[in-house]
Amino acid sequence: MQVGYIGLGNMGGALAERLQLSTPLHVHDRSQAAMDRLAAAGATPCATAREVAERCDLVLTCLQTSAQVREVVFGAGGLAEGLKPGTIVVDQTTGDPFETRKLQAEVDALGAHFMDAPVSGGPPGAAAGTIAIMAGAPADLYARVEPVLRAISCNVYHTGDVGSGHVMKLANNLLSAAQRLLSHEIMCLAVGNGVAPATAVEVMRKGSGRNYTLDNTYPRHILTGELFQGFTLALMHKDVSLATEMARQSGVPLFFGAQVREHYQAAINQLGAEADVNEAVRLFERAAQVMLRPQENG
Structure with missing residues (x-):
């Protein structure tokens, strides 16, 4: 499984760095310095979110708002332009559960999957592998994503269907x-x-x-x-x-x-x-x- 990460800020960067320890990543961020930092740890930088989607079977996002997630998915050069059937998008943003459920319906209509898995514990928790991850997804989808989430932290919780994590x-x-x-x-x-x-x-x-x-x-x-x-x-x-x-x-x-x-x-x-x-x-x-x-x- 090829894995991507979009959003390498204070929180997303820490999560991606933890995941990169065990899982080679394709990464994208508006900040070239952030991508360079992950590239130095072995990740592959991508020029656009679309490129991440084209290369990966599972893509994680960590942005500041659900509006930014929507832009990364459906904006110009976004994930939707490169999603393959069956690709899983996992949103780790602290987002709006109502918007998350709308995004799920729209991404599902493309033949892909969308779920939420926000975190709590800050960058120190991410670095230590102890951050709490709250995953909202149908049971079968959660089972497919759980090994990747557990590569970030031992504290992963299935909270229910999509939106329940948020x-x-x-x-x-x-x-x-x-x-x-x-x-x-x-x-x-x-x-x-x-x-x-x-x-x-x-x-x-x-x-x-x-x-x-x-x-x-x-x-x-x-x-x-x-x-x-x-x-x-x-x-x-x-x-x-x-x-x-x-x-x-x-x-x-x-x-x-x-x-x-x-x-x-x-x-x-x-x-x-x-x-x-x-x-x-x-x-x-x-x-x-x-x-x-x-x-x-x-």
């Missing part, structure tokens, strides 16, 4: 986004009442308030003052907005989720859409008049 990813990201903001607020509460930031994190990591933000974001980024993570406020707001729109369309009330979306919009208004997601901690510090980061980092 449903699970949006639910996960909304929970993560909410925990991130609440952790900043609670840390300000503890620090504002005399507990050192590192002590507060250490204690809560051993208690019932433990979460991913305390386990990873604080030790790596907040307590060190090295805020850059490579994930923007705009992308976080996009994920949260997709989750709240999914709730609206399915009739599920999101009392807290809607507030989370508005908090990220407020952060964008004050810090800019391209600010790193960790920059939002500054807003909580200002509101509480405390510092969670080292003073010398501003």
Whole structure:
């Protein structure tokens, strides 16, 4: 089976590099530097998405939005121009499950297959082979793709039919986004009442308030003052907005989720859409008049 990968950014590049360790890839990205990086690891660069489709039996994509996935599939020089009957397209974008199901119907009409397999765990999880992969596909299609996904990570989950992977990813990201903001607020509460930031994190990591933000974001980024993570406020707001729109369309009330979306919009208004997601901690510090980061980092 010939395998391709399209979208070699911060997340897609890490996933492709992990897969390239065991599976020779044909790759495409708008960035020549990104393709060169994979080529140095043994991958074959392709000038267009169409060329990837012509060479491969299975193509994975990892882009920023479902609109970009649609463009890669059906735009000029896109996958649809080169798809062979039976080719499988696996979308690892954090996407819109409703759009994913539309894409499935349109790709299926071409005689190929489309499924979703988004991930959670960031580039470090991809590099370590531990990232969570949520695959939405019919059982027979999943069985064909599973060995390739397990070449990326040992943590692969079949979540149901097409679109269910993106449903699970949006639910996960909304929970993560909410925990991130609440952790900043609670840390300000503890620090504002005399507990050192590192002590507060250490204690809560051993208690019932433990979460991913305390386990990873604080030790790596907040307590060190090295805020850059490579994930923007705009992308976080996009994920949260997709989750709240999914709730609206399915009739599920999101009392807290809607507030989370508005908090990220407020952060964008004050810090800019391209600010790193960790920059939002500054807003909580200002509101509480405390510092969670080292003073010398501003």
